[in-house]
Amino acid sequence: MVAAFKELLQKLNPVYVRFETLQTLQVNLGNLCNLACNHCHVGASPQGTRVMDREVMAKIAALLARKSGVTLDITGGCPELNPHFRYLVEATMGLSPRRLLRSNLAIMVEQGMTWLPEFCREQGLIVVASLPCYQEENVDRQRGEGVYARCIAALKRLNALGYGDKLELDLVYNPGGAFIPGSQRDLEAAYREELRARHGIRFNHLYTIANAPLGRFREYLEAKGAFERYLNLLATSFNPDTAGSIMCRTLVSVDWKGFLYNCDFNQAAGLPITGEDGRILKIDDLEEAAREGNELFLAQHCYCCTAGEGSSCTGALT
Ligand code: SF4
Numbered sequence: 001m002v003a004a005f006k007e008l009l010q011k012l013n014p015v016y017v018r019f020e021t022l023q024t025l026q027v028n029l030g031n032l033c034n035l036a037c038n039h040c041h042v043g044a045s046p047q048g049t050r051v052m053d054r055e056v057m058a059k060i061a062a063l064l065a066r067k068s069g070v071t072l073d074i075t076g077g078c079p080e081l082n083p084h085f086r087y088l089v090e091a092t093m094g095l096s097p098r099r100l101l102r103s104n105l106a107i108m109v110e111q112g113m114t115w116l117p118e119f120c121r122e123q124g125l126i127v128v129a130s131l132p133c134y135q136e137e138n139v140d141r142q143r144g145e146g147v148y149a150r151c152i153a154a155l156k157r158l159n160a161l162g163y164g165d166k167l168e169l170d171l172v173y174n175p176g177g178a179f180i181p182g183s184q185r186d187l188e189a190a191y192r193e194e195l196r197a198r199h200g201i202r203f204n205h206l207y208t209i210a211n212a213p214l215g216r217f218r219e220y221l222e223a224k225g226a227f228e229r230y231l232n233l234l235a236t237s238f239n240p241d242t243a244g245s246i247m248c249r250t251l252v253s254v255d256w257k258g259f260l261y262n263c264d265f266n267q268a269a270g271l272p273i274t275g276e277d278g279r280i281l282k283i284d285d286l287e288e289a290a291r292e293g294n295e296l297f298l299a300q301h302c303y304c305c306t307a308g309e310g311s312s313c314t315g316a317l318t
């Protein structure tokens with residue numbers, strides 16, 4: 001029996017289960033994606049129908065104009081496939097000190113989308129790109145046949161434009177199954193060496209992110225009868241040194257309809273932020289949702305953030 005995550009944190013230090021300050025607004029543009037990866041916690045695919053509209057995006061831009069110093073983190077699905085993606089990026093230019101685009105890379109070489117690398121450069125976006133392994137067979141097993149080759153082509157294009165050098169290009173590793181990531185520092189060194197030697201590719205940082213037992217990954221675990229085992233692994237790998245740094249203490253996540261969550265995993269779990277009156281909070285209520293001292297909405301999937309070195313959208317926590 002896995003102990004209740006929230007109580008565990010609360011016992012360590014009551015402030016760990018409370019919001020600290022807003023540093024990052026993560027915006028999920030929907031579940032439309034050119035890929036349909038095995039581990040996807042949002043269950044995105046080419047059949048995705050949840051697509052953020054301009055009205056929500058305009059509110060996000062207006063909010064960033066009022067609140068200086070907040071990082072904008074754009075994710076999906078494949079955010080670039082949202083028909084209003086360019087609008088959001090252009091409308092938020094100059095409004096945030098760091099604007100991150102989470103890209104699956106393969107989209108950047110798809111027909112009709114090859115304008116993306118230049119657009120990212122023009123807009124000064126930081127590209128945070130998924131590459132679950134430096135070995136072709138592992139990437140293709142998780143993401144689909146031929147995806148590795150497309151990712152490498154996109155990385156070469158980004159490098160040619162100055163990404164991985166003057167412009168920030170970060171890679172994201174996630175495990176290819178029901179295990180937790182190893183040392184981020186060691187993996188970064190291995191990626192750097194292998195990608196340089198095999199393809200001459202450069203990047204800035206590697207982030208290791210643990211798979212959350214949600215969405216398609218949860219279905220995969222359940223089909224294999226491995227859900228409880230994975231949750232146990234996450235729980236027995238609990239690292240108290242990570243507990244104070246869980247990203248939901250400084251991040252708020254927005255879904256395609258403008259509803260607010262403590263993180264993207266909570267979106268997938270259907271665990272929104274509610275106000276004192278029990279109402280689900282929306283983008284217009286950000287001040288209320290991001291109030292210092294607010295209690296976080298934590299559940300058992302949260303163990304994926306505190307296992308081993310810890311995990312967040314910007315990698316290990318220790
Ligand atoms: S993991 Fe990323 S690239 Fe893969 S299906 Fe999900 S959103 Fe798309």
Ligand code: SF4
Nearest residue numbers: 248262263265302305
């Ligand atoms: S899953 Fe989300 S809410 Fe839970 S600890 Fe991680 S960041 Fe916080």
